[in-house]
Amino acid sequence: MDERHDGTSRRRLLQTGVGAGAVIASGALGAGTADATTGTAGVAATGRHGGRVDTEHPRFTLAVVPDTQYQFDQDRGDAAPLTATFKWLIDQRGAENIVFVAHLGDVVENGLAMEFAQADPVFKLLDRARFPYSVLAGNHDIDGSKDDTRGASAYLDTFNPRRFRWMPTYGGSTPNGYNSYHVFRAAGRQWLLLAMDWRPSDASFAWARGVIAAHPKLPVILTTHELVNADAGNPVAYLTDHGNRVWDQLVDGNDQIFLTLNGHYWPPGRVTRKNAAGNDVHLHITNYQDRYYGGSGMVRLYHFDLARNTIDVETVAPWILGQDPGRRSELAAAEVELTDDTNRFSIPVDFAKRFAGFAPEPVRPARPAKQLVIPGTAAYWRFDGPVGGTVVDQSGNGNELTRVQLSGDVPTASAEYHADQPGHGSWLFPGGKNPARGAYLKTADGAPLNAMTFTDGYTIEAFVKLADDGQDHSWEGLLARLGTGRDAGKTGSDPDEPVVKLGFSGGLQVQWAVYPLDRNDTFTNWGHEQRAGEWFHLAIVNDGRHSIVYVNSSELLRNPSTRSNGLATAGKPWLVGAGHYANTIDQSFAGHLGELRIVTRPLKPSQFLTA
Structure with a gap:
C-alpha cells in the first residue's frame, strides 16, 4: 500500500449564520480559508x-x-x-x-x-x-x-x-x-x-x-x-x-x-x-x-x-x-x-x-456560572438543578427568584438543554391561561433589579424551547416587569400594558414590548415565528438608542429604527415565566427555560452565552 496523506483532526460542526443555498463568492473568503x-x-x-x-x-x-x-x-x-x-x-x-x-x-x-x-x-x-x-x-x-x-x-x-x-x-x-x-x-x-x-x-x-x-x-x-x-x-x-x-x-x-x-x-x-x-x-x-x-x-x-x-x-x-x-x-x-x-x-x-455511530459530536462541557458573570451582569439565573422554591442569582447581586405556584401542575426538572448552553439542564414550565395555571418566579419586593432603568443599554439572553403553539399558550410571557405604563407615569395608548414584557404571540413570534424612558408609549420589536419543540437562544440588545432582537445570534428584521433608551420602572418585581396585564397575571410560560442573563450594557454576539 502506497501511503501519503496528512493526519485527520476531530470534526467540529461550525456554528454559523450561513443561509440556505449560500454560495461562496470567489475572492470573498476571509481568514480561515x-x-x-x-x-x-x-x-x-x-x-x-x-x-x-x-x-x-x-x-x-x-x-x-x-x-x-x-x-x-x-x-x-x-x-x-x-x-x-x-x-x-x-x-x-x-x-x-x-x-x-x-x-x-x-x-x-x-x-x-x-x-x-x-x-x-x-x-x-x-x-x-x-x-x-x-x-x-x-x-x-x-x-x-x-x-x-x-x-x-x-x-x-x-x-x-x-x-x-x-x-x-x-x-x-x-x-x-x-x-x-x-x-x-x-x-x-x-x-x-x-x-x-x-x-x-x-x-x-x-x-x-x-x-x-x-x-x-x-x-x-x-x-x-x-x-x-x-x-x-x-x-x-x-x-x-x-x-x-x-x-x-x-x-x-x-x-x-x-x-x-x-x-x-x-x-x-x-x-x-x-x-x-x-x-x-x-x-x-x-x-x-x-x-x-x-x-x-x-x-x-x-x-x-x-x-x-x-x-x-x-x-x-x-x-x-x-x-x-x-x-x-x-x-x-x-x-x-x-x-x-x-x-x-x-x-x-x-x-x-x-455520523454519530462512529464520530459522535462531542458534547460541549458545562461551564461554571462564575465564568459567565461578566462585567455589568445585573442578574443571572440558571435552571439546571432540581425545582425548588427559589432560584439563586448567580451574579451575586441578590436578585433571587421565588416560585409562585398557580393552579395546576408544578414545573419539573429536565435533563434537556441547548447545545451551547453553559448549564446542562432546564425547567419545564406547564403554562396555561384562562385562568393562569402552572407557576412562575418573581424577584423580591426590594430586589436591586427592580429599580434599574438601564440608561446605558442592556442585553437580555435566554435559552428557550417552546411547547406547542395552541391557543392555550398564545401571548405567553417569558420575562416581564410588574407595573404598568400608568404606574410608571406613562399615558400612552394603553397605560395598563406592562412596562416590560418579553413573550410570544399566538403564532410563536417573539415580542419585546416595553415603555422606554424616553417615550410615552409602548415600543415593540417583533421576531419571526419560532418552532415549537426546538431549542433556540434569544437575545435582546439595546445600545442606549435602539433595540435589536437576535435568535441564535442572527439579527432579525422587525427591529424599529425609532430611538429607544432605557426601561421604565414602577419599582416592582420582575417575573420569570409569566406575563401580566394591569398587574394581574394573565398566563404563565409553557416550555423549557435553560437560563436567563441580564447585563447592563450591549453585548456583541461573540459575547453571548453561546460563545
Missing part, C-alpha cells in the same frame, strides 16, 4: 485559477464526472467537452467551494493506449491547477472480463499511483494499483473517498475494509463503476448482481459509508437502503453517455451543506454553457442543464446524527 487538499486551516489553495476554497465553511462541493468514453474513442472522439468541464471546475473552484473531483470510470471507449494518450493531457489540466481528483477503471478502460489482478494495462500506464502522489489528499493504492483512496478536508472535518475498480478482487475488498478501519472517525464516500442500475421510466435504482457483492463485502457492514456513486448504466437513478447498523446509505447512479455528444462532458455537482443538513445535487454541461446561446444547436440548447427530478434534487442528511 485553506487548501482543500491539505486539511490545514489558514492556507490558501495552491491552484492558479478559480480563487481559494474554504475548508472550514459548512458548504462545499464534490464534483462527479461519469463515463467520458465516447469523447476518447479512437479517431471518433472529441476532447473539447471534458476539457471545458475541467477548465470550468478550475475557474469555479472558489465560487462553488469545489474541494475534490471524482471520475467514475470508463474514461475511454476501447482501453487503447492511443485513447489514453488523448485523455491524458485533459487530466493534466487538473494536475497543473493542483486540483485533487480520483480516477477508477471502468470496464471499457481495461479487460472487463478480469478482476483487478489483471496486471498491466494502458489505463494503469496513465493513471497509476505515481500520478496521484503530488496530491496531499492521496492516501494510497492497492498493490495492483487499481484501487485508491483520498482524504480531503471540507466543512471543518475530514472525509474519506474510496475509488474502487470495476471488479475488485477479494483482496482489494479486504484492503478497502482495512482503509476504513484505519480511519474509524471519517465518513466515507464510495465511488466505483458499477453498483446500482435504474430502468428507463423508473428512477428508483436497484443493486445489480455485482452491486450485491459490493454491498455485502464492503457497504453493509461499514457504517461509515453513507454515499455511493457509480456510472456504467443509464439512465440516472437513486435509492436509499438501510445498512446493518440500521442507517441510511444513499446509492446514486449518474451517467450521460447516451445523451447528445456523448454526454457533452456533463458534471454532477454535490453541494454538501452541513448548516442545512442537506446535499443539493445539480447537473450541468460547462462545454455547452460556455457556447454563445445564439449559436447553440437545437440539441445542445437542451443539454445546458438537466433540471428533472432525477438530475436536480436535494437529499436531507442529518450529518451529526448519521
Whole structure:
C-alpha cells in the first residue's frame, strides 16, 4: 500500500449564520480559508485559477464526472467537452467551494493506449491547477472480463499511483494499483473517498475494509463503476448482481459509508437502503453517455451543506454553457442543464446524527456560572438543578427568584438543554391561561433589579424551547416587569400594558414590548415565528438608542429604527415565566427555560452565552 496523506483532526460542526443555498463568492473568503487538499486551516489553495476554497465553511462541493468514453474513442472522439468541464471546475473552484473531483470510470471507449494518450493531457489540466481528483477503471478502460489482478494495462500506464502522489489528499493504492483512496478536508472535518475498480478482487475488498478501519472517525464516500442500475421510466435504482457483492463485502457492514456513486448504466437513478447498523446509505447512479455528444462532458455537482443538513445535487454541461446561446444547436440548447427530478434534487442528511455511530459530536462541557458573570451582569439565573422554591442569582447581586405556584401542575426538572448552553439542564414550565395555571418566579419586593432603568443599554439572553403553539399558550410571557405604563407615569395608548414584557404571540413570534424612558408609549420589536419543540437562544440588545432582537445570534428584521433608551420602572418585581396585564397575571410560560442573563450594557454576539 502506497501511503501519503496528512493526519485527520476531530470534526467540529461550525456554528454559523450561513443561509440556505449560500454560495461562496470567489475572492470573498476571509481568514480561515485553506487548501482543500491539505486539511490545514489558514492556507490558501495552491491552484492558479478559480480563487481559494474554504475548508472550514459548512458548504462545499464534490464534483462527479461519469463515463467520458465516447469523447476518447479512437479517431471518433472529441476532447473539447471534458476539457471545458475541467477548465470550468478550475475557474469555479472558489465560487462553488469545489474541494475534490471524482471520475467514475470508463474514461475511454476501447482501453487503447492511443485513447489514453488523448485523455491524458485533459487530466493534466487538473494536475497543473493542483486540483485533487480520483480516477477508477471502468470496464471499457481495461479487460472487463478480469478482476483487478489483471496486471498491466494502458489505463494503469496513465493513471497509476505515481500520478496521484503530488496530491496531499492521496492516501494510497492497492498493490495492483487499481484501487485508491483520498482524504480531503471540507466543512471543518475530514472525509474519506474510496475509488474502487470495476471488479475488485477479494483482496482489494479486504484492503478497502482495512482503509476504513484505519480511519474509524471519517465518513466515507464510495465511488466505483458499477453498483446500482435504474430502468428507463423508473428512477428508483436497484443493486445489480455485482452491486450485491459490493454491498455485502464492503457497504453493509461499514457504517461509515453513507454515499455511493457509480456510472456504467443509464439512465440516472437513486435509492436509499438501510445498512446493518440500521442507517441510511444513499446509492446514486449518474451517467450521460447516451445523451447528445456523448454526454457533452456533463458534471454532477454535490453541494454538501452541513448548516442545512442537506446535499443539493445539480447537473450541468460547462462545454455547452460556455457556447454563445445564439449559436447553440437545437440539441445542445437542451443539454445546458438537466433540471428533472432525477438530475436536480436535494437529499436531507442529518450529518451529526448519521455520523454519530462512529464520530459522535462531542458534547460541549458545562461551564461554571462564575465564568459567565461578566462585567455589568445585573442578574443571572440558571435552571439546571432540581425545582425548588427559589432560584439563586448567580451574579451575586441578590436578585433571587421565588416560585409562585398557580393552579395546576408544578414545573419539573429536565435533563434537556441547548447545545451551547453553559448549564446542562432546564425547567419545564406547564403554562396555561384562562385562568393562569402552572407557576412562575418573581424577584423580591426590594430586589436591586427592580429599580434599574438601564440608561446605558442592556442585553437580555435566554435559552428557550417552546411547547406547542395552541391557543392555550398564545401571548405567553417569558420575562416581564410588574407595573404598568400608568404606574410608571406613562399615558400612552394603553397605560395598563406592562412596562416590560418579553413573550410570544399566538403564532410563536417573539415580542419585546416595553415603555422606554424616553417615550410615552409602548415600543415593540417583533421576531419571526419560532418552532415549537426546538431549542433556540434569544437575545435582546439595546445600545442606549435602539433595540435589536437576535435568535441564535442572527439579527432579525422587525427591529424599529425609532430611538429607544432605557426601561421604565414602577419599582416592582420582575417575573420569570409569566406575563401580566394591569398587574394581574394573565398566563404563565409553557416550555423549557435553560437560563436567563441580564447585563447592563450591549453585548456583541461573540459575547453571548453561546460563545
